[in-house]
Amino acid sequence: MFDAIIFDCDGVLVDSEIVGLEDTAAFMRSKGFAWQAVDLVQLFTGLRDDVFAARLAKEYALILGRPPTEDEATELFATMIENRRRNRHMLQAVPGTKEMVIALEALPVARAVASSTRAQYLEDKLSRFDLLQHFAPHAYSAELVAAGKPAPDIFLYTAAKIGIAPAKCLVIEDSANGVRAGVSAGMTVWGFTGGGHCFDGHGDRLSEAGAARIVEDHGTLADQMAEALAG
Ligand SMILES: [Mg+2]
Structure with a gap:
């Protein structure tokens, strides 16, 4: 059924999307945006910096009737980065990630990571939780391609690198933007809601974006991948 499984990193393997999120929502409210953390998740998760900036504008x-000034955009980026940095001690792997990845190694399927994060951060995050060794050298940043998610580029690039046709790739994604990217690449996408940022209704939004099924945790994911490959 599938010859490869391609994982998103943030919000799937590493529980990074929740880190600093409340602080950033509070900052945006101070700027006149009636946003809660859940709104930030819906609008902005899974995006490369340039796509994020365009969507923010x-x-x-x-909401404000004008695009942000360069100073405002710079301040927001700096604040978000600082919020993440200040809370980085809270960064964890998504529960069950290591066990899922080890279970996956027993299956006859190629493995890769395709992320919107910059290459250096991607390697740092995967290494920090001892995950990089399970994917190397197939952990790819969208820095390498022309267009970030929700464009399909990073998934198509990854499929080419591992030598598997897109139609034989299964993508695991936590963001609607990432789901759209995988679907646009002609891949099957399962929506994953095991991250700390997946509030009520998150799975429904991933389904609306095109996810073929929703998986709530890594234990279930390991079982369902094994079933899919056996069937
Ligand atoms: Mg993600």
């Missing part, structure tokens, strides 16, 4: 225009 669009939201600014909708």
